[in-house]
Amino acid sequence: MRYVTALLSLFAGDLAWAADCNCQKVVGSCMGSIEFVKAYGSKPSFGADLIVHSSEKACSKVEFFVGSTPYQTILANKNSEPESVFGTSPIAAKSVTFQSCKVCASTTGGSNVQSGGSTVAEPPSHNLTGRWSSNQVCSYGSGTSEFDVKHDQATGRITGKLSNATIDSGSIQGNIVHISASNWLGNRVTMDGQVTGPNTLSGTYTQTKASGTCTWDATKL
Structure with a gap:
């Protein structure tokens, strides 16, 4: 199959x-x-x-x-x-x-190649590797947590842990960050955000164990 x-x-x-x-x-x-x-x-x-x-x-x-x-x-x-x-x-x-x-x-007449022949790539503009302190605000309450991530500069891939959840897939494309994580209780978290400063992030997230969309911001320690 x-x-x-x-x-x-x-x-x-x-x-x-x-x-x-x-x-x-x-x-x-x-x-x-x-x-x-x-x-x-x-x-x-x-x-x-x-x-x-x-x-x-x-x-x-x-x-x-x-x-x-x-x-x-x-x-x-x-x-x-x-x-x-x-x-x-x-x-x-x-x-x-x-x-x-x-x-x-x-094949549509556009080009992904510069006149000099080199490919136009979107290089990673930030390095997210490190420990972060995060604040979360949801309709059912708020809280704080810390998380650790590793950011592969060559591929843009993000791995690591979000509090008690393991990052299953994550990436940064320009200033846009996307992270999907899960824990042993079956809860899945999907985070979408953006880089707002040299050491700050913010965005929204959802989780399968609770309804609604929460907001979050994080500062690199």
């Missing part, structure tokens, strides 16, 4: 390539990540919803694995794309592994 799904993903990618992108011609690299949204299903069929992210705004190909099965998503004129994957065993966040993000040549 996973193999069939991978083939369907590749076929969908070929359609996007025919319309807007030529991913047989790679012109550079980009920052990407795979956001794990939710898992579902029961024997003999399981599935999961993902969101594929790329820092490239024109044409890019994001490659990732679900278990040992390779997938690819081609993004044309967008930075993210929802994806669904299926298999014969439960799919967890730890089953999904980001592999690479590649900039493809555009």
Whole structure:
């Protein structure tokens, strides 16, 4: 089942390539990540919803694995794309592994290459690695916490822990930060925010164990 799904993903990618992108011609690299949204299903069929992210705004190909099965998503004129994957065993966040993000040549007359021939890349503008102190405000209450993150400057990938939750996927694209985390109680947290200063972040987040959208801000210690 996973193999069939991978083939369907590749076929969908070929359609996007025919319309807007030529991913047989790679012109550079980009920052990407795979956001794990939710898992579902029961024997003999399981599935999961993902969101594929790329820092490239024109044409890019994001490659990732679900278990040992390779997938690819081609993004044309967008930075993210929802994806669904299926298999014969439960799919967890730890089953999904980001592999690479590649900039493809555009077939629509635009260009991702400067006149000098070098690829226009969006380099990481901040280093988030370190310990952060955060304030959260929700309709049902407020609180404070500390979290530790590691930021890979080459890929933009963010890993680490948010209080009692492990970061399953995270990325920074320019000033925009996205983090998805979960804990052993089954609670999933999705954080969206932006860099507001040299050592400050702010944004909103939701969690599966409580309704509503909360606000948060964080300062690097």
